[in-house]
Every structure is written in C-alpha cells, then in structure tokens.
Amino acid sequence: MAGNRDYINRRIHSLLGVIPIGIFLIQHLTVNFFATRGPEAFNNAAHFMESLPYRYVLEIFIIFLPILFHGIYGVYIAFTARHNVSNFGYFRNWMFMLQRYTGIITLVFIAWHVWETRIAIGLGWAELNYQLMESILTEPFFFWFYVIGVISTTFHFANGLWSFCVSWGLTITPRSQRFVTYATIIVFLAISYVGVRTLFTFAYGG
C-alpha cells in the first residue's frame, strides 16, 4: 500500500499546485502581458490560445480539474490549522498563515474571474478581447479586487513552491531551505510585476 487516502490526496494536492497549476499561472500571466504591447498584440495572443487544438481537453485537464481539486482540498487543509503567530511570530509561521489566507482569497478571486471571463464568454455574454478586460479593470473596485487577487495568487504560488520543495524532500537542510526562500521571493516579485503591470495597462492604458 502506498499510504492511505489522506496521504495520497496531500501528495496530489502538493503536486497539482506546481504541475500543472503553477505552470499554467506563469503561461497565463505571460500571455496577458501582451497587453502591454497594445490591444492588437493582446487580441492576437488571446486568439492564439483560444484556437489551440483540443482546447476543451486542455482546459479541463490542465486548468479546471486541477484547480478544483487543489482549491477544495486546500480549503480543508486551511481549516485544520490553528494559527498562533501572536505567540510564535517567526517568519515561517507567518508564511504558513499567509499561505492559508492567500489560498482562500485566491479561490474566491479565481471563482469570480472564471465566472466573469471564461464562463461569460462560453455562454456568449461576452467576447474575448482587450475591451472585455478594459471594461472590467477601469472600474476602481474591480481594479483593486484584481490587484489583491493577482498578488495573493502569486504569493500563494511562490510560497507554495517553497513548501513543495520541502514536501517532496528536495530541500532538507536549513541552508537549502533558506536558499529556496530567497529564490521564491524573487519568483514572487517577478511574477507579481508581470501580473500587476498587465492590470495597470488595462486600467490606465500603456
């Protein structure tokens, strides 16, 4: 037996967070970054993604099912912790708490974001183009909702990458764990820039 169901679920949860969800996140933010080159560049990139062969298979198995599993099981994990940063204000304990908080924020954000874009487009209520995102993000409330959502997602991914390295036994020594902490801080800053820069382009142009 390879461990019980709980053990296997935790392993799958940890794996899915990086492969494919983490890879998808980077790809998604990169394609969206085309917006900084103007509406036409964004529309071309978006239409290329939209016209990929067997797109529904890709969407279901690389995006929707992994996110659903990771999100739902993640809520269960988040609610089994009793946070104690007031007595144990160590860096990793803060990260532990923020990982769970950002997970919940990210889930709410993604649910809304998928509803507003992918589902709306699928139901024919909206069309995938630069103007769709522009109309959403020029509203100040939604602009800040997206900024918080994107930063929470990038934090959750970067810090998740750190715990992924520990959970799969890649980083065992404190030294290697510290090294990966610095690496994931750089990852966080880099992809946060990519995401937020795109949001600013949609909201304020150029």
Added chain:
Amino acid sequence: MSENKTVTFIIERQDSPETAPYEEKFEIPYRENMNVISALMEVRRNPVNANGEKTTPVFWDMNCLEEVCGACSMVINGKPRQSCTALVDQLEQPIRLAPMKTFPVTRDLAVDRSRMFDSLKRVKAWIPIDGTYDLGPGPRMAESKRQWAYELSKCMTCGVCLEACPNVNDKSDFIGPAAMSQVRLFNSHPTGEMNKSERLQTVMGDGGIMGCGNAQNCVQSCPKGIPLTTSLASVFRDTAIESFKSFFGSDQKL
C-alpha cells in the same frame, strides 16, 4: 538589597480535567537565582494568593530539574518551555503560567502527554533486538552518523514542539514533530533500518507526515535544539521514495 521584593505570577488554574480554567495571581517573595519551579514551591509552602486569601497549592509536574526529563513543560509568558530552566530574573513580569493545552489538562499546570508515548509506539520508535535465539552483534554504525543521530536522541518527549505547532490541534490528528524525528533516528540506525519501510508506511497513514505544514515553530521552540525541520523534511523525502517503491515496485519487495 531590598528584602521585601516580590515577584508577580498570574497562573491559569484548573481544578480537574472537566472544570473551567480560571486565573489566580500570586505575589512571591523574591530570592536570588530563583526559577519558576522554586516560585511554585513557594506557593506550595504558603498557598496564599495576591489578595491574601488562602487557596489550594498550585499543582504541576516535575522530575529531573535539569531539563532532561521534559515533565515540567508549561506555557511561560506565552511560550512553551521547561519551568526548571525558566529563570525568574530573565522573565518579564508579571510572569504568566498556563498549562500546554494541546494536551488534556489533568490539574492546574499538569498535562497528560500520553498521546506522545502512543505515537512513539505507533511508529515503533525502538530497535528490535529480541529473538528466540542470540541474534549476535548488529552492524556497526559510522561515527559521522552516530554524531548527528545522537542529536536526535536528545528528545525528551516534553511536548513543547506539539504545543508550538499550529497543525497539532483538536481539528487535526497530526502526531507532531517529535515522533517524526524519532522515525528518522531509528531509520538511520543500522539495525533499526531493517524496519524502515514499516515505520514509513505508518507515517504515510493517519496523523502522519502530511500533517506537517512547515510552519517551523517546532525547531524554534525545541529546548534541546533538535533539528526537527530537517528530520521532517527527511521523512518527507523518505516517504516520497517509499511511495514510488511501493507503487511501482522495487527490488526490496515481491
């Protein structure tokens, strides 16, 4: 020196496992170099609280008084530690004492740490050397390995790491860092290694390694300085490898 200098203690008390906890304040005459235990002994000698009312002596657990048995662990000013090595001069006043409520409170500051010993039994934290015949001497252990394994063997099952861990609580069945470190200790022993797979399979079950969320409070809190997070990460690696071996097969199994 001022002869009537006192030390203020606010102690969370509980008369029995079922009754509600309450706080009681004590003013204890200061003596040089006193620790929390000697202050508690003073309360026992003269059980009168800060209001001058006669009360029951505060109950606590203790044994070795030199930080090797783990019995006198309690929460002192918010942090779990041994009361024998908690020097009054180094503590901020009023000194707040509370039981480690991760465990069932038996009375006042004493808790029942049975769950830790149950966990050690579950993970078979021992070296099986008994047989129906003389098994002879075991394989030798490399000195370099003995040195770090000795560090892990310093664990006194005091419960501080469980109290500090945000994932050891009433909502989770995680058995805590202490037992995981013992899995690593006994798996590293040349004879103990013969049951390595068995121990790993156990921690791949309920309350096992996946309960660890890497908050790393354990390693910050351990009074013996045991590299608990290194042990946890090592068990993470070993269980990952064990999963592959047991699912895809290996030369170790049929």
